[in-house]
Amino acid sequence: MKVLGIILAGGRGEYLTPLTQVRASAALPVYGKYRSIDFTLSNMVNAGISKVGIITQYSPRSLMDHIGSGKEWDLDRKQGGLFILQPYYSPDNPSMGYKGTADALFQNINILRRGNEDSVLIGSGDHIFKTDLAKIFRYHLDTAADITVLTGNKEGECGMEGMDRVVCRNGRVVKWIEKEKIAENPQEGDCVALDIYFINKFLLRELLYSAVPNGENELVKGIISPNLSSLNVREYRYNGYWRDIKLSKKCYFRTNLDILNPEIRRELFYENGRVFTKLKDLPPPKITGTAYMNNSVIADGCVIGGRIEDSVLFRDTRVMAGATVKNSVLLEGCLVEEGAYIENVIMDKYCTVRLGRSFVGEAEDPTVIEKHGVI
Missing domain, CATH: 2.160.10.10 (Hexapeptide repeat proteins)
Known part of the structure; x- marks a missing residue:
């Protein structure tokens, strides 16, 4: 696929303190020998994406030690490969930090200018799920979508109660309800937005240039939501296992114990390709x-x-x-x-x-x- 992968992995995960006292939520250990970022990164690699940028900010040492050069994911290559996108000091950014997800993309706009990719896949490093992203990309192309967002059912799943909701008509997203406003009308919204987006690279650059210099620093609130009427924003409904581990300690705890369920174990590790991780030379138990x-x-x-x-x-x-x-x-x-x-x-x-x-x-x-x- 001619797709650039971007993983947002700079979140602190403040609801997981003290587990995130010394590491970003994307670096949290899961399932015995993995880190949470392994799943989004492996999904991208299994789909044929060979150029991935990881946006970090909060306490990145543990995450960078785990990712290394990207060789376990076959991303240590001359063309494309793995890019660690950290905040840096400049005259335009004296605070040396990202103000939001859109600002993080805007400060790393060079990765969107280079390469021959036509589309961008934006994902999160602290979501646990396994799917065929190539199938979703084909849907994105077949529907001529400007943006395709992965959505899930809003009832009952650990982590989904902390996500934005969307209202859809015939597969098109017509309204975006931010999580802070859900309490005003708990029944509103057909499904939840799972923070996975396919978007045309050139369109994304235009949207960033029009929004971020004017103070709109969030990808959803400042770019996607205000343009729902003018853009073809489509949903792709996902019905598999999905968890947002940064929501709470209870969710992180239950997510780890979910691996004891053979059906969940089969979905995560035996379907839609392998899950890659950093290897260590240790003997069997x-x-x-x-x-x-x-x-x-x-x-x-x-x-x-x-x-x-x-x-x-x-x-x-x-x-x-x-x-x-x-x-x-x-x-x-x-x-x-x-x-x-x-x-x-x-x-x-x-x-x-x-x-x-x-x-x-x-x-x-x-x-x-x-x-x-x-x-």
Whole structure:
């Protein structure tokens, strides 16, 4: 596809503190060995997009360490490849930061000027989903759309309650309802906008030049929504698994545990191509004779001697004999010592639960242990 991929990965994810205290929400670990940005990036690569720009801002070190040169996604190439688009100081931008999504694109307008791509795909780095973007692009071309937005059903999905809604007529978006205004009329809107857009590159440049210098810094509020009557903005309804993990700690927790569902696991990892991620040279997990495991994901490098139930354990985590981990998410390098008991807990990297200690959170409000924390 002659498409330029742009991933918005500069969000702080303030509702996920302390998990996002030292990392952007796009760099949050998920499913044992992945990061949230892996899914949007892999969707683009699987669709044949070979030039991707990642717009970063907040605390990008962890994200950049994970992405590296892009070789795991076959983006370390001479033509096209991976571009990290960070804010920079200039006479026109003394604050050294992006004021919004449209401003972020405008400050990196050079990537829209270069190359032979005709269209741009804009996505978010903190959304978990798997789909065939090439099929959506064909729909975008067949309908002669100026902009195509991915939409989803508005009921019941974790993360969708925090998204904008749209009103559609015969596949065309005729009204955009910002999430801040949904409370005024909760029933309004046919579906939610999932922040995935196909748009003509030259049209996008014109819209940015007409809006951003006049103080309109948001892509939706300042560019798409005001032009619904003059542009052919189409919806593409998506009915698969989709999560916005930055909405809350509960949503991040439930998203990780969703991988224990075989149907969701099949959709995310066995359909529409692979999910690529940064590889680490770790041995397979070691399961001792004292271990018991039920309905759990155990990543490489783990050593398990205790009881694991309905949990996700990331790389290089150790659960000693006599310890119990139940309905919890343990990130990389955690240690649960002998006789300890944890339930409904998110443990950030390199946390330790000492000998015989007990730590229990609420199923609807999981407790988070900060990075390097000791209980």
